[in-house]
Ligand SMILES: Nc1ncnc2c1ncn2[C@@H]1O[C@H](COP(=O)(O)OP(=O)(O)OP(=O)(O)O)[C@@H](O)[C@H]1O
């Protein structure tokens with residue numbers, strides 16, 4: 221019998237564990253000890269800071285490789301401009317206006333090429349997102365909760381949902397013109413279906429036993445909606461919002477293809493037209509940053525609104 | 532003078548599964564008096580849960596009649612402790628336990644008081660504001676028990692509420708349940724697999740037959756109260772009752788085993804397996820019964 225600190229390990233001998241051949245000792249060790257700072261120590265966990273460093277390693281490596289490959293001509297620098305040049309362009313766009321005049325620091329946030337693009341796209345995304353998410357949520361909830369509504373609307377939703385929203389873009393532009401409205405509408409459409417479908421599923425997938433509890437404990441209709449159905453559907457509602465947000469980012473680029481002078485998507489198409497790929501890469505960076513921020517924002521909101529979900 | 536609180540008359544319940552009919556309950560009749568503590572035992576799958584769900588208004592019956600006397604309109608008629616996990620994941624322990632009161636628009640101060648009392652009773656004071664994912668299975672079951680108690684119904688319907696609990700908590704909650712029941716006029720219908728448990732708790736034990744479930748026998752438990760497991764164990768009367776129940780039950784358990792695989796009869800009810808009986812020499816598989 222091995223004698224070890226009983227708190228740290230549990231030792232089963234072969235005679236106790238039938239499947240093991242005689243004499244073998246199966247040692248089930250306890251979890252890695254936790255040190256005073258609350259960090260788990262062990263071979264494969266390096267602590268949160270080290271983990272973050274590790275996560276940065278691969279992108280940094282790619283950027284470094286890209287830089288060298290581009291500088292040495294291994295890849296065509298017209299298509300893959302070196303990251304340093306992209307950074308330079310980024311800086312230039314951040315510090316100059318559309319006419320190329322340098323801006324004083326305070327004006328950069330509102331007047332620089334980059335920030336203007338960002339604000340314009342951001343407002344389109346946010347307005348479109350809310351225009352889609354709010355009705356999506358309301359209709360999704362009603363379809364989940366009320367059978368007649370579901371029976372009435374399901375065929376329409378099922379028929380329109382699979383149409384790629386991009387295919388609707390020309391129609392939307394014909395109907396709503398080339399201005400802001402058509403951009404809101406196309407983003408709203410994409411968000412709407414994602415939120416609707418997931419919200420409805422969230423309500424319909426509620427485990428039946430919770431309906432039984434609500435009924436047995438005398439929940440009124442209102443109680444049922446507010447205390448059972450809505451909170452129960454919350455996790456999937458958030459999934460819908462996340463997918464809707466992804467959809468919005470995807471659609472903004474397409475929506476700004478025509479009739480937009482500013483915006484991240486417009487920047488992509490303009491740099492394509494004038495063959496200035498460095499600006500296109502800057503636009504990519506902005507889209508990625510937006511996507512990251514939105515995802516983090518929604519995750520933070522979810523932790524607040526759905527505190528009961530295991531982290 | 533004891534009134535009948537629950538009258539069950541010729542209740543039959545059939546489920547339609549694909550194209551065949553499963554008869555879960557067949558002509559079940561029984562009565563439960565006001566203030567009585569009744570335990571129902573029977574082989575697994577004999578329809579105990581189904582019967583309780585019908586009483587709780589969660590399932591309709593195919594035929595038959597049930598009467599429940601609702602004497603105090605300020606109290607709910609019945610509250611159920613479910614066999615399966617039924618605690619709302621999105622509510623804290625506190626709010627889960629107060630759920631029924633909240634639905635009845637009891638004022639918040641009273642809800643807080645009652646809730647706090649039952650949280651303490653089930654030993655979850657430290658977890659009052661925890662969410663169910665932070666609890667163990669047994670702790671969740673205790674929340675479910677407290678939720679029903681806190682709702683203060685006239686009839687408590689309990690479906691193997693303590694089956695998932697460890698021995699200490701089980702004994703503690705059994706005693707709590709008896710204490711609550713003795714000080715009240717509550718009627719309790721309690722399903723269990725354990726003969727011990729039935730004998731500790733019940734005024735009367737009702738035994739159901741194996742599939743399709745129907746009333747088989749009733750045994751009065753005339754053991755003195757208050758009872759605790761330690762005072763009962765080893766008592767002559769306890770042992771006699773135990774053997775009496777076991778002898779009735781093991782026949783059913785054996786039948787249930789025999790008809791395994793034949794439970795889904797084509798064409799409908801009434802064609803159950805022939806009633807073989809379990810002779811004294813036949814060894815019944817005791818693993819079907821948790822004691
Ligand atoms: N919703 C349902 N649909 C179809 N069949 C069902 C349904 N619910 C129960 N049954 C069937 O009815 C019978 C009785 O089930 P029930 O759950 O009432 O048994 P039980 O006595 O509670 O068993 P256990 O002791 O294992 O909990 C079983 O044969 C089961 O398959």
Ligand SMILES: [Mg+2]
Nearest residue numbers: 579580614690
């Ligand atoms: Mg059951």
